[in-house]
Amino acid sequence: MSAARLRSNILALYLVQGLNYVVSFVTFPFLLVQLGSEGFGVMNFAFACVQYGVLLTDFGFNLSAVREVAQARHDPQAAARIFWRVTWAKLLLMLASCVLLFALTLGLDSWRAHAEVFFWSQLYVASAVLFPLWYFQGFEKLQLASGLMVLARALTLGFLLYWVNSPDDVALAVILQATPQMLAGLLWWATGWGIARPALQIVPLSEIRQVLKLSWPFFLSAVSTSLYTTSTTVLLGMFAAPLQVGLFAAASKLVYIAQGLIGPFVQGMYPRIAQLAAHEPPAALRLIRKSLWVQGGVGVAMTLALALFLPLFTPLAQEWLGAQSGLTRALVALGDSQLIMWWFAPVVLLGAVSLVFGQQTLLVFGEERYFSRVLIAAGVLNVALMCALVPGATQAGLRAAQSVLLVEGFITLAFFWRARQVMAHVRQAAVVEGQA
Numbered sequence: 001m002s003a004a005r006l007r008s009n010i011l012a013l014y015l016v017q018g019l020n021y022v023v024s025f026v027t028f029p030f031l032l033v034q035l036g037s038e039g040f041g042v043m044n045f046a047f048a049c050v051q052y053g054v055l056l057t058d059f060g061f062n063l064s065a066v067r068e069v070a071q072a073r074h075d076p077q078a079a080a081r082i083f084w085r086v087t088w089a090k091l092l093l094m095l096a097s098c099v100l101l102f103a104l105t106l107g108l109d110s111w112r113a114h115a116e117v118f119f120w121s122q123l124y125v126a127s128a129v130l131f132p133l134w135y136f137q138g139f140e141k142l143q144l145a146s147g148l149m150v151l152a153r154a155l156t157l158g159f160l161l162y163w164v165n166s167p168d169d170v171a172l173a174v175i176l177q178a179t180p181q182m183l184a185g186l187l188w189w190a191t192g193w194g195i196a197r198p199a200l201q202i203v204p205l206s207e208i209r210q211v212l213k214l215s216w217p218f219f220l221s222a223v224s225t226s227l228y229t230t231s232t233t234v235l236l237g238m239f240a241a242p243l244q245v246g247l248f249a250a251a252s253k254l255v256y257i258a259q260g261l262i263g264p265f266v267q268g269m270y271p272r273i274a275q276l277a278a279h280e281p282p283a284a285l286r287l288i289r290k291s292l293w294v295q296g297g298v299g300v301a302m303t304l305a306l307a308l309f310l311p312l313f314t315p316l317a318q319e320w321l322g323a324q325s326g327l328t329r330a331l332v333a334l335g336d337s338q339l340i341m342w343w344f345a346p347v348v349l350l351g352a353v354s355l356v357f358g359q360q361t362l363l364v365f366g367e368e369r370y371f372s373r374v375l376i377a378a379g380v381l382n383v384a385l386m387c388a389l390v391p392g393a394t395q396a397g398l399r400a401a402q403s404v405l406l407v408e409g410f411i412t413l414a415f416f417w418r419a420r421q422v423m424a425h426v427r428q429a430a431v432v433e434g435q436a
Helices: 003-058 061-072 076-107 115-121 123-130 133-138 142-163 167-191 205-228 230-239 242-259 263-279 281-321 326-335 338-344 346-363 368-389 396-435
Strands: none
Touching: 003 076, 003 115, 003 123, 003 142, 003 167, 003 205, 003 230, 003 242, 061 076, 061 133, 061 205, 061 263, 061 346, 076 115, 076 123, 076 133, 076 205, 115 123, 115 167, 123 167, 133 142, 133 263, 142 167, 142 263, 205 230, 205 368, 205 396, 230 242, 230 368, 230 396, 242 281, 242 338, 242 346, 242 396, 263 281, 263 346, 281 338, 281 346, 281 396, 338 346, 338 396, 346 368, 346 396, 368 396
């Protein structure tokens, strides 16, 4: 793929992401106001818990399968075989996930108290199979997948704004937010839009075991990552009141939106760097260096924007729009999370840099074991910090944000240390090859 094509793909992803932002900026404050901080906290607690089912269903295929498809995409038969191996594996994992989540919902008091919300949240697990985002990414056609998602979200947005009116509508809000990805998946399976759907293949269990074994290190990495991402909200929900979960979730949503500015660039570059690492390692290093400058620059800008957003815009909204406007009410509600946001904001910069050294360097050059070990250590560290800082704390959400910041700093330093060694080895090998 030419550099011009790569730039075109990344630009298209950003255009689609811009449309996603429009939808997010409408739904996020709307739900915060309509559901209230407590209802918003319950919804996000359920989302975080159900993410374990999504995690098991994905099984690291969003990295391992993307790399396989990226390296085999010029061979349609090989790419189709990879697609069906992964799809059958994910289908079996989805069934296991749903059974496990159903049992936990009935067995845990904190889940059973909001059983309806937890049951409907399992739609996210089904959508992880129905819409093969990883397949689009392997072919570097994420802009098409994102286009399907934006179309589906736009179709369901009106129903969300019309039907969700009070804290009693938490389960309905869950259903309507899970619908877009399922609808996008149904559209693709029906039309094959963007990438033709491979013809059905029945894959033997031996090949399914093989693809699971190949993705095992990536799954461990994802599990470890969940210990300092998803598990933070889960532990907070176990140790603190729903209000604290809501305050933390509100700040984390803004961080997620900010990280979305970096997401399309990372998604567009990863398969390209993986392909270069296999065939032209020095070119991969040059592209990694460019990624560091771009992602680091955006990370700095978004960190400053998050720290200053609420103090600057809340008074302006009150003055220009009035205290009772929907936007003003949402900003005031978010204002309760301002202190949490100040601790959370640097996570955007650290996350952007760690993606360069971790996913875009260590993984593409075969350092899966080190990558996994760092994330396992980070997950254990986060759980330890959460258990030490959160129970009994009056500002539990703030303590959770501080834990996330410390863990993200550890990850960035650990990835940087090993990535420097990998880069030096690649440069030395290129020099030796040039002298031969």
